[in-house]
Amino acid sequence: MKIRPQTAIVLSILFVLAGILGSWALGWWQTQTDRTPQRLESQRLEDMTSPSQAGAYDPDDIRGSYTFEDINRFYEVPLADLAAAFTVDTDRAAGFKVKDFETIFPDPDGEIGTSSMKLFVAWYKGLPYELKEESFLPAPAAAILREKAEITLEQEEYLNTHTLETQE
Amino acid sequence: MNTKRSRVQTLRAVVQWVMFILVAAIALVKYLKESGVVIPLPEISLHAVCPFGGVVTVYEFLTTGGLIQKLHSSALVLMALGLVVAFFFGPIFCGYFCPLGTWQEWIGKLGKRIFKRKYNRLLPSFIDKYLRYLRYIVLVLVVYQTAVTAKLVFADVDPYYALFNFYTGEVALSALLILAAVTVLSLFVERPWCKYFCPYGALLGLFNLIRVFPVRRREETCINCKKCDVACPMNIKVSTAKAVRDHQCISCHECLSGVACPVEDTVIISSAKGGRQA
Numbered sequence A: 001m002k003i004r005p006q007t008a009i010v011l012s013i014l015f016v017l018a019g020i021l022g023s024w025a026l027g028w029w030q031t032q033t034d035r036t037p038q039r040l041e042s043q044r045l046e047d048m049t050s051p052s053q054a055g056a057y058d059p060d061d062i063r064g065s066y067t068f069e070d071i072n073r074f075y076e077v078p079l080a081d082l083a084a085a086f087t088v089d090t091d092r093a094a095g096f097k098v099k100d101f102e103t104i105f106p107d108p109d110g111e112i113g114t115s116s117m118k119l120f121v122a123w124y125k126g127l128p129y130e131l132k133e134e135s136f137l138p139a140p141a142a143a144i145l146r147e148k149a150e151i152t153l154e155q156e157e158y159l160n161t162h163t164l165e166t167q168e
Numbered sequence B: 001m002n003t004k005r006s007r008v009q010t011l012r013a014v015v016q017w018v019m020f021i022l023v024a025a026i027a028l029v030k031y032l033k034e035s036g037v038v039i040p041l042p043e044i045s046l047h048a049v050c051p052f053g054g055v056v057t058v059y060e061f062l063t064t065g066g067l068i069q070k071l072h073s074s075a076l077v078l079m080a081l082g083l084v085v086a087f088f089f090g091p092i093f094c095g096y097f098c099p100l101g102t103w104q105e106w107i108g109k110l111g112k113r114i115f116k117r118k119y120n121r122l123l124p125s126f127i128d129k130y131l132r133y134l135r136y137i138v139l140v141l142v143v144y145q146t147a148v149t150a151k152l153v154f155a156d157v158d159p160y161y162a163l164f165n166f167y168t169g170e171v172a173l174s175a176l177l178i179l180a181a182v183t184v185l186s187l188f189v190e191r192p193w194c195k196y197f198c199p200y201g202a203l204l205g206l207f208n209l210i211r212v213f214p215v216r217r218r219e220e221t222c223i224n225c226k227k228c229d230v231a232c233p234m235n236i237k238v239s240t241a242k243a244v245r246d247h248q249c250i251s252c253h254e255c256l257s258g259v260a261c262p263v264e265d266t267v268i269i270s271s272a273k274g275g276r277q278a
Ligand code: SF4
Pocket: B093, B094, B095, B098, B099, B100, B101, B102, B191, B193, B194, B195, B198, B199, B200, B201, B202
């Protein structure tokens, strides 16, 4: 059977549109950005350090687009601690995005960024987190970790060499 | 010949433009919304409308029932639909819909002006021949790496994502460099990314071996002018084949009668069984 190219194209477009419509009707068509981070339980088992962490969200999945409010919601770190740690005004902390760190820490090397927040949340909550790049923390964040989190000796040593003084 | 020729090519150009603008708009709306601009449109991730996302997450989906980070079920749906279309008509996605393919073609137009008939024929064929299998290695590597890490590893080298997000500050430098290289290479070679590297093109290309409606050439009426060969962006020798079963065909229809072939009803799309294959 011979088929004209126009027919092939129109049939293809109609088929794809019908498929999208059908999958949408069945609830399979999901395009919205899911802002929920992955849970640790779906990670490889060896990443888990204690059974109590199963079901917690993975700090490695913190995204630059997350606001402090998102982090507070998913990881249960108090907004006040987040604001104090990263020297953000308390009244604008809720809507502050992690990727906007560059506006308050205008370091040319970008040393305080999304990975700093991952590190802070992971250590604050005692969650497993593998350091993939050198991350720095502002001095208040390190102070909060020392005061409120159960950090290991190794983590303490890391903080000693990876803390940056901030201008208030 | 001219009216028919313009119809197929015009249709292709329209589809390519619409797809390019649609994808660019999706990326822009997402960027603006994330920047706090209020727009009454849904925020859709570009990964959600890329069928290759479906390919890389298949392993995760089959083993855990979930999807890898940043992906959405729409990518799986598009992948399945794309494969069915390819089973019948070949990689129409590449020839008509893929905006990265379109981008390379647009740059290639400039290359054609510079190099004239030499364009797309600059690489020695013995190198070109083997390089064309590279995309299968890329496909295996990407699927394997994604399965092992459960992360969208391809995003860091994906020129498609870079093309539509270069201004957002969220594109990895590696992806931007690859996009730049593909763009420059397109001045010399037609669709270099598609030919040598694209993992999705590799997968779709395999359907050329079994597609129900391949491009066929009728020997009885062929005048052996080789215009089909010249027109083919993927350098396939249509003029010596009865049925084009080359894994590189992108179903662009440029070789068909009424487009490149000057003889009516000679290079066609047909399910009728043929003899020799290209
Ligand atoms: S081969 Fe890849 S880049 Fe080229 S058109 Fe197909 S999907 Fe797009």
